[in-house]
Amino acid sequence: MLVVLLLPPEHDASYNLAMLISHTISFVKIIMEKVILPGDIVVDATTGNGIDTLFLSQCVGPEGHVFGFDVQQQALDQTRKRLNIKNAPDNVTLLQVGHELMARMLPDEFHGQVMAVMFNLGYLPGSNENIVTCAATTCPAIDSALSVMKPGGVISIVMYTGHPGGQKEAVAVDKHCATLSPNLARVRRCTMHNHPAAQTHLLLIERR
Numbered sequence: 001m002l003v004v005l006l007l008p009p010e011h012d013a014s015y016n017l018a019m020l021i022s023h024t025i026s027f028v029k030i031i032m033e034k035v036i037l038p039g040d041i042v043v044d045a046t047t048g049n050g051i052d053t054l055f056l057s058q059c060v061g062p063e064g065h066v067f068g069f070d071v072q073q074q075a076l077d078q079t080r081k082r083l084n085i086k087n088a089p090d091n092v093t094l095l096q097v098g099h100e101l102m103a104r105m106l107p108d109e110f111h112g113q114v115m116a117v118m119f120n121l122g123y124l125p126g127s128n129e130n131i132v133t134c135a136a137t138t139c140p141a142i143d144s145a146l147s148v149m150k151p152g153g154v155i156s157i158v159m160y161t162g163h164p165g166g167q168k169e170a171v172a173v174d175k176h177c178a179t180l181s182p183n184l185a186r187v188r189r190c191t192m193h194n195h196p197a198a199q200t201h202l203l204l205i206e207r208r
C-alpha cells in the first residue's frame with residue numbers, strides 16, 4: 001500500500017516500482033516524462049527501432065517536435081513504421097545523419113531550445129552488429145547536444161558493455177562526461193551497484 005501511495009499520480013497501481021531500478025530505460029522514461037512538456041523540442045540521437053522516438057513524440061505532442069538521428073536507413077524505416085502504426089502525432093523529422101552532426105542539422109531557430117536528448121548506444125537489435133555507436137562520434141555528439149540545449153534540459157545516455165566495443169565506448173564516454181565543466185552541465189552516473197556483471201550503465205546530464 002505504501003508503494004502505491006508513493007507512485008506519481010499518472011501511474012496506476014499495476015505499475016511496478018521495482019522495474020525503475022532493474023530496467024534502465026523505464027527509469028530514463030520516468031525522468032524524461034518529468035522534464036519534457038507538451039510543445040518542447042527534443043532529440044532521439046539513436047532512433048534504432050523507434051521505441052524511444054515514439055515515446056518522445058507522445059511526450060511533446062502535436063505542438064512539439066522530435067528530431068531523430070540514425071546512420072541506417074533501415075532504422076529510420078522501422079521508426080517511421082512504428083510511428084504510423086501507433087498513430088503518433090505528426091511531429092517527427094528523421095535524419096539519416098550521424099548524431100555528431102546534431103547542431104549542424106538542427107535549424108537555427110531551435111538552437112538553445114532543445115529540452116531533452118536521448119542516446120541509446122550500441123547496435124540496432126536484429127540487424128548488422130558491426131554498425132554500432134563508438135566513442136569517436138558519441139563524445140562529439142554529447143558536446144553537440146549540449147550546444148543546442150536550453151538550461152534545465154536533460155541528456156540521457158544508456159550504454160551497454162555486452163557487445164564488442166561496448167565496454168571501450170562506455171569507459172571513454174564516462175571519462176568524457178567526467179571532464180565536462182560543472183558550469184556547463186551536471187552529470188549523474190547510475191550503475192547496478194551490487195551486480196558487477198551488469199551490462200547497462202546510465203549517464204544523466206543536466207544542461208545548466
Ligand SMILES: C[S@@+](CC[C@H](N)C(=O)[O-])C[C@H]1O[C@@H](n2cnc3c(N)ncnc32)[C@H](O)[C@@H]1O
Pocket residue numbers: 045046047048049050051052053069070071072075097098099100120121122123124125131132133134137
Ligand atoms: C541500440 S540502437 C537504438 C535503439 C532505439 N533507441 C530504440 O528505441 O529502438 C542504436 C542505434 O544507433 C545507431 N547509430 C550508430 N552510430 C550512430 C551515429 N553516429 N549517429 C546516430 N545513430 C547511430 C545504430 O544504427 C542503431 O540503430
